Amino acid sequence: MENEGLYDVTVIGGGPIGLFTTFYSGMRELKTKLIESSPDLGGKITMFYPEKMLRDIGGVLGITGADLVKQLEQQAKTFEPTIICGQLISDLQRNEDGTFLLTTSTGEIHHTKTIILTVGAGIFKPIxxxxxxxxxxxxxxxxxxxxxxxxxxxxxxxxxxxxxxxxxxxxxxxxxxxxxxxxxxxxxxxxxxxxxxxxxxxxxxxxxxxxxxxxxxxxxxxxxxxxxxxxxxxxxxxxxxxxxxxGIQGDFGGINDWGLNLREERFVVNGAMETNIPGIFAAGDAVTYPNKLKLIAGGFREGPIAVNSAKKYLKPDSEPMSMYSTHHEKLLVVLGQEKTT
Ligand SMILES: Cc1cc2nc3c(=O)[nH]c(=O)nc-3n(C[C@H](O)[C@H](O)[C@H](O)COP(=O)(O)OP(=O)(O)OC[C@H]3O[C@@H](n4cnc5c(N)ncnc54)[C@H](O)[C@@H]3O)c2cc1C
Missing domain, CATH: 3.50.50.60 (FAD/NAD(P)-binding domain)
Incomplete structure (x- = not known):
């Protein structure tokens, strides 16, 4: 079954990094879809440590995993992306016009111009x-x-x-x-x-x-x-x-067959979070590059870089990054701080 519409960006994986990437993609005015295989968003946090306190995120003195996910979800929805849970992406096909068709393990099809992989270690299960x-x-x-x-x-x-x-x-x-x-x-x-x-x-x-x-x-x-x-x-x-x-055992399933370069079971990216396939970017635990910081804080940096690269790929004359969020109209409305003048 083909899902309606061609998206600018499809983020695969709804863990913390996929959620923040989805937010940032909306901020860069890209039509964005997020697809997560499990019924719930939040990735490893939801699966393994919802009640643990996190204390190593800049500016946050302490927050439980579940509360962080709640805030990330709320933030991700700011620009009204399409969010789909319960679909495992497995196959990839490239159309003649350069766009991609993504197929799930249960046969749904998603049409997109670019892909950002935030799949962590893939579908993971405890050993x-x-x-x-x-x-x-x-x-x-x-x-x-x-x-x-x-x-x-x-x-x-x-x-x-x-x-x-x-x-x-x-x-x-x-x-x-x-x-x-x-x-x-x-x-x-x-x-x-x-x-x-x-x-x-x-x-x-x-x-x-x-x-x-x-x-x-x-x-x-x-x-x-x-x-x-x-x-x-x-x-x-x-x-x-x-x-x-x-420990945890991860498996990228069908994504392993897309022709992406892998090292130590992670996707190899450059500093722009580009994989070896034009139009496919990656961020978070799923990637490897020199000095990779395998923490949420590290992924929060990589997601926006991947989005900026996707934007440049789609529109080569676009600004390299978004202006600061402070005066973004949509964000002011969300926070109830819209200008009254
Ligand atoms: C017990 C534990 C404690 C931790 N404590 C901390 C901490 O205190 N501070 C810290 O910074 N980090 C901590 N981490 C690490 C942190 O959880 C990860 O760095 C973070 O979750 C990475 O986020 P991610 O979004 O890249 O990947 P993940 O959280 O792994 O999310 C990936 C998502 O992609 C989905 N997915 C995978 N394959 C597909 C597919 N084919 N189609 C659709 N969806 C797919 C998965 O279901 C998953 O939801 C901890 C990890 C563990 C296990």
Whole structure:
């Protein structure tokens, strides 16, 4: 089914960077569509850490993931883009006039002059526990993400993993859980040094350990058996909830076949956020280039650059960037600060 209309820009991926890119594209007076595969906007924030506090965004002292997404959504809608959720873009076809046809995995077609890929790591799923019967507990007390802190109130929580996310979750849950135990295969933990130090002060840390067995009653894990990787000793730990953070696996699906240059499973872009295919740009976690800052703050810079490049591609004599937003009529109206004179 072909969707109505030819768009100037189609942003693929409705994570934080896709949302901000959509806003900026509207500000540059480009007819914009945003397509997200999952039912909800917000990307990794919505999927993995809606209740975590973010404190590394310029000018924002602290904001929960969910509130940041809410504000990004509101901002993205300023210039009335078309926003579509629940469609996974998979195929690309180039027309003779240079425009693109994008096809979703369920057969919808979208027509666009340029594309900005903000697909993160693609369709991502947590790496699951490779232990027999683990999937049986997924609807009870085995968690691959922390959706609601309240779920863990007064519980004895075991976290398995040593990356950024495991450290973040341990620190978030410390204030609400009865106890936090973190097991990790190595001595070293990922993440900010201060966060790691805080976790070590507040939680019970066991290294180098890995999960070996889940022991349950009815549909709940009651105990886990862990193994010390140096001595081979095994211990049994009582748990009320098990949080596993062994990383995320991403997959670009059909986009892998578009002929885009990839390095370490990211799209290679230049400083203008151009990919090797004219008319296709990219930003956010999806891209790689020297000194890439793989944080939301980094993507917030790349999205507008990608939009400016798309604008230049469509209209070579256009201004290289937008003027400041301060006096933009539409934004003054949105903020209720329109001029009365
Ligand atoms: C646990 C955790 C904690 C973090 N904490 C912080 C932090 O404190 N501060 C910080 O700056 N960063 C943090 N990050 C990193 C931050 O979340 C990412 O840098 C950010 O989400 C990147 O945004 P993005 O829009 O580029 O990609 P994503 O958030 O990954 O969004 C990509 C979107 O594209 C969609 N998509 C993918 N493929 C398709 C397709 N083919 N068709 C349609 N849609 C598609 C996906 O469904 C997804 O919604 C954290 C990450 C994790 C996992």
């Amino acid at each position: 699951k526990l490779d232990l027999s019967g683990a999937e049986f507990y997924e609807n009870s007390n085995l968690h691959y993400s922390v959706d609601e802190l309240e779920t863990f109130r007064d519980k004895n929580v075991l976290i398995s993993g040593g990356g950024n996310s495991a450290v973040d979750w341990a620190n978030e849950l410390i204030s609400i859980a009865e106890s936090i135990t973190v097991i990790h295969r190595r001595e070293e933990f990922g993440g900010h040094e201060r966060h790691v130090a805080n976790m070590k002060k507040m939680a019970n840390i066991l290294t180098p350990y890995e999960l070996k067995e889940l022991l349950g009653e009815e549909n709940l894990i009651k105990q886990v058996i862990i193994k010390n990787l140096e001595t081979g000793d095994r211990h049994t730990i009582e748990v009320d909830a098990l949080v596993v953070n062994h």
